Amino acid sequence: MLRIDDLHVRVAGKEILKGLTLRVNADEVHAIMGPNGAGKSTLGNVLAGREGYEVVQGSIEYGGRDLLALEPEERAAEGVFLAFQYPVEIPGVNNTYFLRAALNAQRRHRGEPELDSMQFLKRVREKLAVLHLKDELLHRAVNEGFSGGEKKRNEIFQMALLEPRLAILDETDSGLDIDALKMVADGVNAMRSPERAFIVITHYQRLLDYIVPDFVHVLADGRIVESGDATLAHKLEEHGYAWIAERHVPGGVAAGAAR
Amino acid sequence: MTVLLESLLGREALGAALAPSQPAWLAEARQAAAAALAREGLPRAGTEAWKYTSLRALEQRGFAAGDPGASSRAVDAASFALPGIDGPRLVFVNGTWRDDFSRVECERGLSLATLATAHEDQLEPWRAALAREYRGAEAAFARLNTALAVDGPLVRVAPGARIAAPLHLVFVGAQAERDIVWHARTLVELGDGASLQVIEHHVGAGASGAAGLGNLVLQCRLGRGARLDLVQVQTAAADASLIRRSEHALADDAILTTHALEAGAQLNRHDFEVVLAGRGARVVSRGVFALRGRQHTDVHMDVRHDARDTASDVLWRGVADQRARGVFHGAITVAAGADGADANLSSKNLLLSPHAEIDTQPVLEIHADEVRAAHGATVGQLDERALFYLRSRGLSADAARNLLITAFCGAALADLPVHGLREPLDAALAARLPRIGEAA
Numbered sequence: 001m002l003r004i005d006d007l008h009v010r011v012a013g014k015e016i017l018k019g020l021t022l023r024v025n026a027d028e029v030h031a032i033m034g035p036n037g038a039g040k041s042t043l044g045n046v047l048a049g050r051e052g053y054e055v056v057q058g059s060i061e062y063g064g065r066d067l068l069a070l071e072p073e074e075r076a077a078e079g080v081f082l083a084f085q086y087p088v089e090i091p092g093v094n095n096t097y098f099l100r101a102a103l104n105a106q107r108r109h110r111g112e113p114e115l116d117s118m119q120f121l122k123r124v125r126e127k128l129a130v131l132h133l134k135d136e137l138l139h140r141a142v143n144e145g146f147s148g149g150e151k152k153r154n155e156i157f158q159m160a161l162l163e164p165r166l167a168i169l170d171e172t173d174s175g176l177d178i179d180a181l182k183m184v185a186d187g188v189n190a191m192r193s194p195e196r197a198f199i200v201i202t203h204y205q206r207l208l209d210y211i212v213p214d215f216v217h218v219l220a221d222g223r224i225v226e227s228g229d230a231t232l233a234h235k236l237e238e239h240g241y242a243w244i245a246e247r248h249v250p251g252g253v254a255a256g257a258a259r
Numbered sequence: 260m261t262v263l264l265e266s267l268l269g270r271e272a273l274g275a276a277l278a279p280s281q282p283a284w285l286a287e288a289r290q291a292a293a294a295a296l297a298r299e300g301l302p303r304a305g306t307e308a309w310k311y312t313s314l315r316a317l318e319q320r321g322f323a324a325g326d327p328g329a330s331s332r333a334v335d336a337a338s339f340a341l342p343g344i345d346g347p348r349l350v351f352v353n354g355t356w357r358d359d360f361s362r363v364e365c366e367r368g369l370s371l372a373t374l375a376t377a378h379e380d381q382l383e384p385w386r387a388a389l390a391r392e393y394r395g396a397e398a399a400f401a402r403l404n405t406a407l408a409v410d411g412p413l414v415r416v417a418p419g420a421r422i423a424a425p426l427h428l429v430f431v432g433a434q435a436e437r438d439i440v441w442h443a444r445t446l447v448e449l450g451d452g453a454s455l456q457v458i459e460h461h462v463g464a465g466a467s468g469a470a471g472l473g474n475l476v477l478q479c480r481l482g483r484g485a486r487l488d489l490v491q492v493q494t495a496a497a498d499a500s501l502i503r504r505s506e507h508a509l510a511d512d513a514i515l516t517t518h519a520l521e522a523g524a525q526l527n528r529h530d531f532e533v534v535l536a537g538r539g540a541r542v543v544s545r546g547v548f549a550l551r552g553r554q555h556t557d558v559h560m561d562v563r564h565d566a567r568d569t570a571s572d573v574l575w576r577g578v579a580d581q582r583a584r585g586v587f588h589g590a591i592t593v594a595a596g597a598d599g600a601d602a603n604l605s606s607k608n609l610l611l612s613p614h615a616e617i618d619t620q621p622v623l624e625i626h627a628d629e630v631r632a633a634h635g636a637t638v639g640q641l642d643e644r645a646l647f648y649l650r651s652r653g654l655s656a657d658a659a660r661n662l663l664i665t666a667f668c669g670a671a672l673a674d675l676p677v678h679g680l681r682e683p684l685d686a687a688l689a690a691r692l693p694r695i696g697e698a699a
Contacts, residue, residue: 048651051643076653088648092666101662102652109653141666158652 001026001197002067002166007058008222009039009046016042018222019058024166029198031208031233034219035241040201041085043219044170047199048082049075062166076102077109079165083155083172090142095154096124098142099161106162127160131187148175156187167191168199173207185210205237218244263318264301267403267440268293272324276407282379288390292405295392301399308397311586311618312528312557317500322440322472324407329355329441332433336360338462339429343679346424347371349412352431352464353471354441356410360429368420369455374444375410385413385446388478400502400528404476408442411475414457418450418482425456425490425677432473432499433464445477449485451510456488456677463496463523470499470525477505481513483537488516488676494687495523497552504530511537511566518675519546519558520684522691527556535562535569535597547576547671549664549691550583550615557586560604564592564627568599576671577608578664578691579615587619589634595626604634609641609667611660661692 002024009017016039024030034040046053047060049072060067067075104114115123128135133153143151152172159167172184188198188211200211208216208230216232217224226232226244236244273293277286302309326332329352339350349371350360356373363371372381382389393401412428430443449455459477463470481487495501501524507515521527533542548556562571577585585608593600608617621634641663649659668688675681
């Protein structure tokens with residue numbers, strides 16, 4: 001589904017991703033872990049098409065197409081979804097109105113019939129029930145005055161409603177208490193399917209107790225330096241990121257060899 | 260006199276305005292205003308209150324005084340129809356009252372007349388307003404209106420009368436054979452405890468070309484405990500010029516709410532004066548200008564707290580695209596002794612193009628001690644983070660932009676006291692936004 005090859009990305013003139021390569025197939029959950037500043041969020045943003053992320057080398061192929069040639073809204077319609085680390089507050093824009101406009105824009109793009117408000121509301125109610133969310137969120141402006149947890153849950157709710165093929169969760173677990181974390185994980189697990197893939201970006205292993213990944217990758221200094229199965233996350237939890245740094249940063253390797 | 264002033268204040272126009280059928284005091288007021296105008300002239304480059312609005316574009320036009328065909332000009336009534344608003348309506352075409360489009364039947368307690376048809380004894384109560392003396396070149400157009408306006412609505416609500424149906428005042432700028440200047444004077448008086456809703460509606464008719472210059476003055480007097488809800492919808496023709504002055508004087512405990520949409524006209528100047536003369540008087544002013552092309556809108560608010568425990572709450576939004584220019588000047592003055600005054604002013608603005616410009620200037624002048632005053636003014640651009648967030652969910656760049664702009668302006672149109680107006684106002688606003696799919 002997704003092939004990232006030797007991706008180099010510059011942000012504000014500074015190279016953040018330095019040769020990232022990753023394969024993601026449908027029906028897989030990939031966790032991307034790594035220390036702060038490793039480039040985790042850059043990966044999410046570049047996949048979703050945010051401006052200001054300059055791809056200087058490498059390629060991203062999604063469903064056989066050049067993802068980098070698509071506008072953010074085209075990527076969305078093609079099934080790419082980014083759950084934001086910091087969801088944006090948009091005063092004056094009603095959550096329900098926004099979601100219906102977004103869903104119908106995607107459906108138009110795909111040549112599917114638009115949903116009228118009754119059909120849309122029916123779908124909303126189904127998703128709300130699965131996520132144990134209150135209706136009240138729907139009547140408020142997008143993320144305005146939401147608590148940190150409510151914002152993250154709203155992201156998962158949007159994901160459930162838009163039914164993407166490739167969902168990228170950017171530190172959705174940060175700032176969540178254990179109940180909210182479980183709810184987010186339930187939402188993701190309920191959506192796992194043979195047609196869908198997830199990239200779960202996280203700093204901590206905790207979320208991965210609830211969303212068990214098929215693959216865990218460690219991102220350090222702009223590259224994936226280690227890949228493994230779910231047990232890798234536990235190793236990281238035990239040894240910390242310094243352990244990875246010692247094994248992979250050129251200086252660290254040299255120092256180890258000299259000893 | 261400059262060529263422009265001569266064209267605006269022609270000998271013939273003044274002669275017509277001085278027709279012998281009017282009270283002597285009115286003819287004197289007209290002559291005095293014309294003399295003051297001839298003496299002090301129009302706003303110049305150095306006139307502070309007009310520093311962002313040049314009259315140069317008007318100088319290149321030669322105006323004929325009034326429209327002799329105004330009383331029979333064809334006008335499309337659909338251009339000012341508002342769904343659900345079917346109460347009394349007075350329609351003026353190029354400043355002349357049109358019986359054929361108006362509905363004068365109204366509730367008990369409301370009386371409607373027009374300046375041109377009023378008898379001497381009907382005019383007497385309006386003497387102070389009609390004969391108001393204006394100061395300085397900055398008030399040149401109000402003087403011009405005093406000298407030359409011979410028609411306009413006269414609206415009176417009897418003390419204690421609460422009028423349910425909104426009054427629809429329509430001003431149509433219709434294309435004439437020549438480039439014309441026209442005037443209208445609106446007078447509104449609410450007796451003690453009276454209440455009224457007014458929709459002041461400016462529209463354009465005709466194709467394009469000589470769209471004319473409309474010069475309007477509105478004067479409202481609110482008695483003790485009276486309440487006026489005024490909605491000003493300005494969707495004049497794209498090539499029209501409008502210069503308006505709205506004046507409001509509030510007695511004790513009177514309440515004025517105003518909501519303004521400034522969306523039309525090429526050149527649009529709106530001076531907005533509120534005098535909180537009585538203890539406990541309150542004003543809420545909401546407004547939005549949405550401009551594109553080479554539109555120029557200049558809004559000057561002047562709120563004066565002259566009495567104790569008065570309150571003003573001013574919230575305006577401005578949006579300018581392409582090469583448009585917007586100006587918002589918000590002055591609040593709290594007079595000595597007006598303790599307990601509460602003044603709030605917010606002006607937020609969005610620039611949608613690198614060639615657009617908005618100047619906003621809050622000016623607070625406080626001469627009393629116990630006063631609460633807050634103001635904020637910003638000029639910014641669309642939030643890139645919000646745009647990306649919306650696009651990442653599937654909205655096109657244009658749709659995301661329009662959604663954000665509409666939401667931004669919506670803050671000024673929320674809480675409209677006149678029911679059923681939100682939709683037509685939103686539609687008028689949407690018509691100003693870049694259309695989805697329109698080539699950039």
